Amino acid sequence: MKKLSFPIRIPLYYVRGGTSTGIVLLQKHLPEKKELKEEIIRHIMGVPLEGKNENNKQLQGLGRETTTSNKAFIIDIDYQAKKVISTFAQLEKESSTVSWEVNCGNMTSSIPLVIRDLPEEKLLMPDGKLSIYNTNTNKNIVCTMPNVSPKYQLAHIPGVVGDFPEINVSFADPACSKTKALFPTGNLIDKVNGIPVTCIDVAVPMIIINAESLGISGYENPNEIKNNQVLQEKIMQIRVEMGIKMGIRQKNGTVMNEKDLAESITQPKVAIVAPPLSKGDITIRYLTPKNVHLSVAVSGGCCLAAACCFPGTVASHLYYANRVNGHSTVRIEHLSGISKFSITHDGDYIKYASAQRNAQILMKGEFFIYNPSDELEEIMRVVSITSSRMV
Template sequence: MQAIPCVLMRGGTSRGPVFLANHLPSDPAQRDELLIRIMGSGHELEIDGIGGGSAQTSKVAIVSTSPHPDADVDYLFVQVLVNQRRVDTAPNCGNMLCAIGPFAIEHGLVNAKSPVTRVRIRNLNTHTFVDSEVMTPKGKVRYDGATCIDGVPGSAAPIKLTFLNAAGAKTGSLLPTGNVRDVFDGVSATCIDMAMPMVVVHAHELGKTGYESPTELDADLAFMARLEKIRLQAGLAMGLGDVSNMVIPKPVLLSAARNGGSLNTRYFMPHNCHRSLAATGAIGLASACAVPGSVAHEIFPVDGPALIRLEHAGGQIEVSLEPAEDQRPETMRASLVRTARRLFTGDVYVPSISR
């Protein structure tokens, strides 16, 4: 049995092990196979690994010091599929991103300051930069606090994430098709790449209210098949090629808010509906409100600084938008507050030969 040091952490509404890069194989194929065995991928319960049997709990973060002058640490996100023995390193994960700052400080990759430490993170999946502000009174990471986020019970210390250059994270363009609106399978959609490539549609165009539960949406197989058809067409139009084996772009249903928020959302991962909302998805959807003519702008138009409250199946998430001097949507900065918690530290054991 091979023992590999790791820290199991909750980041936002996600959970997974966090590794130092030098504890894993440098060869990507060997690394990915090892992570598949660590998580127990290929079984719906991930019973022979430490994955949680859900896309939200089958995530891995890999951290190292960064050679880039504008970053302290590099972060690679790995989405380990549950039912398939496969991984995807195309997207970033903003929820697991919440765990990177505390992990980096506690492992000596960044020197702590009091009362707050800024950790400059470069995401290797998307080559974007994010500032993470971690509470560190007396130079120690603080996890307990009064901040609550929907989708997670209890409260914890706040972690503020500011996305610095999120536009065109994977495609090189905020609007990768060159259009504010496209039509796929007879449905009007906005394809946007801001922290996360997404194809955004009005829920009613697919015969939904947008207020259905994730379980109800997942159970509607005809709807899910049509949503996948739209996603595949959008992937081609966005320059991503055949996305049938990729988890991007993410399909999103939008509708009017009904609980005091700005927008109501149903975000797909992409083959099941998220029980809340991805942090990167929240950044992109809030930013879409500032793009005239977009599906999001039609529901909740934004011009200038704004606080966007995005309703989801588990509650709400808030995103602050701050336009740059040129007032272009591509250069705006978006930030949000999440929480994280260290769950355990130890070694994960992996059979040296897969069974």
């Protein structure tokens, strides 16, 4: 017989940031234990609680079957430093895997809207700027909104229909997010089975490959890339071999091995690049790292734009971004349009990597968990009492 229990209620914001959707949770409403946080996020997004289910439709949660819609942020507030502490979790619809390895720039753009809905807005965003420290990468981010509160200045981005609140996202000192160097192999170009690649780490570790060297045009649709088994095998070999050479670290600091890299749902990312077809500077098909992104991630776009700033990379062979007054701008063509990225740099030092996004709070409220584990049910009684006292 099934046990009976009262549902656990988890306060959350259901949001869209850039071209991603997911949830934002406040740490004060959650248990400290990582495994219990993961259980909560699995329930909310509707992914398997354990193991795999290839046919999962996420009917029992808020996820939308795509990688870009299975994202979660947990945020806390450092009142003394007047900044937000953000921790990002990536899920996938068919498995219970929760990855804490990388950050998400698109979803980061939703955090200022959440803060503007909280009493802490005046403390954290008096001038429209929000400082965020991301624990996945141990890096700082500045999100800026036009200072017209309580109104919003609206903006349009490719891949999103309509105009929504404008947020400008800038990664501070973004190199070495998960490795020890801007070009972590020590080379601008490496070769795998004769295929030239550039490995770079700006906001996220990424491998850049010219489409031509893979035997494709670079203008393929997602299904053409997904269903090309020979191409997928080439990319997997490159990911694993170069991932080892990059020395990519997991969140706990250990270096990823071959098995870790093959199974990872977050890193390293892959950018397949080609010459532009329209008014952009370079074309991308962005893998995250196994599925094709329908536009381009903020972190991945910043990474590719940075690679265009250094002569001798796979990217700069297609487009070299001249530096004007300390800034280089790269317009990246993708499946949804053209997105512009800005790199502020001096020599090998990158001060900021930036992009304009827009975001929405789709809904806020409580998610009901009807079948929690015994441990989660017990600990959440205490968390609920404690968080209610903090309100």
